[in-house]
Amino acid sequence: MSVSTYTLVADDVLTLDAASTRYSPGAVGFEGARISYVGPPPNVRTGTIVDLEGCVLLPGLVNVHTHTPMWLFRGLTEDVPRGEWLAGRMRPLEERVGPRELRAGALAGCLEMLLGGVTTIADRYSDMGEIAGAVEESGLRAVIAHSLYDAGAERGLRQSQALLERFGADPQRSRVWVGLGPHATDTCGRALLREVAALAERSGARVFIHLAQSQAEVAAVRARGYTGCAAYLDSLGLLGPTVVVAHGTYLTEEEADVVGRRRTAVAHCPSSNAKLEGRVAPVARMRRAGAVIGLGTDAACCNNGMDLFAEMRTAGLLNKVRADDPTAFPAADLLRMVTSDAAAALGVGDLVGSLEIGKRADVIAVDQQAPHVQPWHDPVANLVYAARGSDVRAVFVDGQPLVLDRRPVRLDAERILADGAQASRALAPVAVVR
Numbered sequence: 001m002s003v004s005t006y007t008l009v010a011d012d013v014l015t016l017d018a019a020s021t022r023y024s025p026g027a028v029g030f031e032g033a034r035i036s037y038v039g040p041p042p043n044v045r046t047g048t049i050v051d052l053e054g055c056v057l058l059p060g061l062v063n064v065h066t067h068t069p070m071w072l073f074r075g076l077t078e079d080v081p082r083g084e085w086l087a088g089r090m091r092p093l094e095e096r097v098g099p100r101e102l103r104a105g106a107l108a109g110c111l112e113m114l115l116g117g118v119t120t121i122a123d124r125y126s127d128m129g130e131i132a133g134a135v136e137e138s139g140l141r142a143v144i145a146h147s148l149y150d151a152g153a154e155r156g157l158r159q160s161q162a163l164l165e166r167f168g169a170d171p172q173r174s175r176v177w178v179g180l181g182p183h184a185t186d187t188c189g190r191a192l193l194r195e196v197a198a199l200a201e202r203s204g205a206r207v208f209i210h211l212a213q214s215q216a217e218v219a220a221v222r223a224r225g226y227t228g229c230a231a232y233l234d235s236l237g238l239l240g241p242t243v244v245v246a247h248g249t250y251l252t253e254e255e256a257d258v259v260g261r262r263r264t265a266v267a268h269c270p271s272s273n274a275k276l277e278g279r280v281a282p283v284a285r286m287r288r289a290g291a292v293i294g295l296g297t298d299a300a301c302c303n304n305g306m307d308l309f310a311e312m313r314t315a316g317l318l319n320k321v322r323a324d325d326p327t328a329f330p331a332a333d334l335l336r337m338v339t340s341d342a343a344a345a346l347g348v349g350d351l352v353g354s355l356e357i358g359k360r361a362d363v364i365a366v367d368q369q370a371p372h373v374q375p376w377h378d379p380v381a382n383l384v385y386a387a388r389g390s391d392v393r394a395v396f397v398d399g400q401p402l403v404l405d406r407r408p409v410r411l412d413a414e415r416i417l418a419d420g421a422q423a424s425r426a427l428a429p430v431a432v433v434r
């Protein structure tokens with residue numbers, strides 16, 4: 001099979017490399033799945049030339065925390081009192097859908113993210129064995145984890161093992177790879193977490209866990225005699241660079257320091273935390289202490305979408321408010337939290353997250369001509385505070401075009417949305433009355 005070669009030519013290229021190199025105009029070339037050229041538009045152009053005049057090229061965005069099947073539940077859990085969302089509202093909805101519906105929701109969620117310029121996701125849910133096929137079909141790069149709970153722990157571990165055998169845990173070898181997904185610190189006891197740590201050690205898989213996401217979680221862990229959820233994980237050796245903790249909404253400042261000192265990867269989901277808990281996680285403190293921060297959209301029913309442009313903006317605004325300081329969380333840092341830093345958080349910083357020769361050709365083109373992003377004085381500020389996911393015009397993953405002219409290339413959007421609508425129909429009778 002011949003290797004496909006592309007040269008993308010655009011008005012602007014933000015590489016997000018260590019020196020934040022920019023080319024205006026610029027080009028990105030790739031051979032097969034890898035980037036072979038980044039620089040000014042070359043005189044000799046090889047392969048398929050894609051003219052992206054009026055666009056800026058960026059590395060594909062990395063969403064470090066999401067639950068694709070929960071696309072089905074968007075709009076069904078609104079303005080819920082603190083403490084009721086998961087047990088009181090989500091679980092009854094989840095009981096009404098089966099694997100077929102979850103698959104349909106996952107594919108629709110993947111479609112939503114692809115069209116918004118997301119090329120890598122960390123996805124986790126129950127029944128991941130059923131959902132994985134949809135994520136793989138979407139063309140996204142993805143680390144997937146099956147959610148583990150004390151209830152049904154053995155069966156869950158067997159499912160995780162089966163996923164490991166199916167996809168492996170090495171992102172270098174497989175576009176879809178497996179992480180381990182203990183649900184949270186209150187729903188996972190020491191015995192289960194010890195098994196997770198041992199399996200992580202044996203397989204090389206990363207661990208993904210929700211941390212201090214609710215007051216009930218903190219209370220449950222304190223009732224076991226720990227000072228907090230972070231101390232509990234730390235006592236099990238489960239804070240560190242190969243563990244991705246999501247939210248941290250109710251961590252104390254002291255706990256945030258411990259998370260940071262261990263160089264833990266943190267999935268910061270500002271709009272989800274704001275909407276479901278009315279809180280901003282102490283992420284600035286974790287970052288100052290050494291944590292690697294990536295942004296996550298969380299699920300479509302949390303916030304209510306999976307647009308990383310919206311998430312950058314929200315992260316900037318909320319963290320400025322929390323810090324009482326408009327210089328906090330500068331735009332350049334926020335753009336890193338969906339590209340190079342997010343890739344590092346998932347352990348794929350050598351593969352994606354910047355446009356550099358030898359890295360995987362995960363590239364997006366964002367329209368820079370719409371009225372709401374003009375004038376183009378400051379590309380970084382425009383991307384963080386003015387652009388929207390719907391401004392993404394083209395998406396490539398592993399050198400393959402997945403979105404061109406804002407339309408999916410491989411996925412049948414009409415069919416996927418019809419299947420998603422059909423799958424969510426069973427939920428209508430329990431739609432919440434206000």
Ligand SMILES: [Zn+2]
Pocket residue numbers: 065066067210246298299
């Ligand atoms: Zn989550």
